[in-house]
Amino acid sequence: MAWEAPAARAVPAPPRAALTTWLGWAGLAAALVWSYRGTAADVGAVLGPEGLAQMAVYVRRLFPPDLSRALLREVATSAAETFAISFLGTLLAVLIALGLVFFASANLAFAGLLFEMERPAVRAARLLIYGGARGLLNLLRTVPELVWAILFVFMVGLGPFPGVLALGVHTAGVLGKLFAEVLENVDPRPIEALQGTGAGRLQVLAYGILPQALPHFLSYTLYRWEVNIRVAAIMGFVGAGGLGQRIHIAISLFLEHQLLTLVLAIYVLVTIVDALSAFLRRRLL
């Protein structure tokens, strides 16, 4: 019997872009024009021959970096401060986040398997606590680090310590939200199994939920540490210690050789922390 070609399947016509998509692109284009005019942007001033020449002059003025012994000693001190701010700030953030997150994840606060049998009044009270914890985390997260830093400088004075507090408080909001998402997404089956054996809530938490969540907590914490070393480097702009203060001065007073040294210091610091974080991630996770 002759081989018969299978009937060609109807190829669906490529989907036509919906009207809303076109409207979306048009809206984006309009928004960009509006932004270009609103920000007094001037591509010519940057990429034109004059702008490029100016940039070249500036870059040339940065070299050579100032490597005098006195400056290097000061930079090393500031870099140590920056590292300390990022490290302690992240640590503080973890402590605050861990204190709040168990009230801020729905499945541990009021909903789901653990609370099926709970009386409505108790659940309502727990819902209230949950709302409070969520609200607090949102507040901590949405106020930028530098605003926190100004507030803490106002409270406890200049220096790296307010930087630690500011970083800790803001990052606590970020980590709290991420941790709560982890807790809400754990596999419920171990929880059910533990409940079936008669385990109490704390035991379910310790043996059913935390073992699943801790690796994710650790991973997010390392990620935020990588972010925070960069933030700690600018805390000094508002008087909260570290390299930032020197950078601010160096740029404002046109000390370009010093600026290059400081930028190199940031580069080294960021690279070290990224490498440390990658190493810990490999070993611990």
Place this chain on the structure above:
Amino acid sequence: MPPSTPPPPAVPFLASRPSRFTRGFLLLFGLTTAASWWAARVDLSTLFSREALRNALFFAAEGFPPALSPEFLLFLVRPALETVQISLLGTVVALLTGLPLGVLATASLAHAGPLHELDLSGRPVRRLLRFLPYGLSRALLSLFRSVPELVWALVFVRATGLGPFPGVLAIGVAYGGILGKVYSEILEAVDVRPLEALQATGASRWGVFWYGMVPQAFPHLVSYTLYRWECAIRASAILGFVGAGGIGQQIEISMRMFNFGEVVTLVGILVLMVAGTDALSLRLRRRVL
């Protein structure tokens, strides 16, 4: 009488001695904490002192009620819009910076992996020639993103004068570095089988990129760019602290004048703006992914 319960089995990870790595890690962790405590001049007594409490109460008393006079709110419309404009245009500049550099910095396109096996075996010079732009663009991206955007902003304020434009450039450069790195990671993570299939049909590297990589990577590229736009709103609000326009400049001024009622209003507006962009970006991301 209830049956006696058997003793719980020893939990292995608590019972066994911690490994050498764990002990070393804990020791280093403790030392680093102590050294940082000293280097950051942590002084809890200042935090819980009467003066700190007085300052906090002063702030709370001054901050509430927030400044909500119609003139002030009307005056804030422009800086708030400026912040949105800086974030939008800054993200576009970042895209234009990050995309070409990110493509060049993709190892699987530039010099490594199955696309180059035949091409480069036994040709060290050609291998070097392909590695060069890759290495250069990696270094450039790494420089762009390790310098914080606030430092870029200060440099650009020096170069182009006060106003929102240096903010655009600062976000463009700093986020360009981040976008470029993540773009290259996304492009490297695509399934290689379609690429090899395309190559087997005789497609050029450009063809492999365009028909093999882009269709796989596109949704992720768009999604990450949108996420960065959310971050850019926050960042552009801060850039005003060094004179790069937007609502941050106003926060700085009100802070310096100890006008905390205005500060509370400004931070409230910032929070609303961030929440608004988060919601919009989430909806857009759901559509592309």
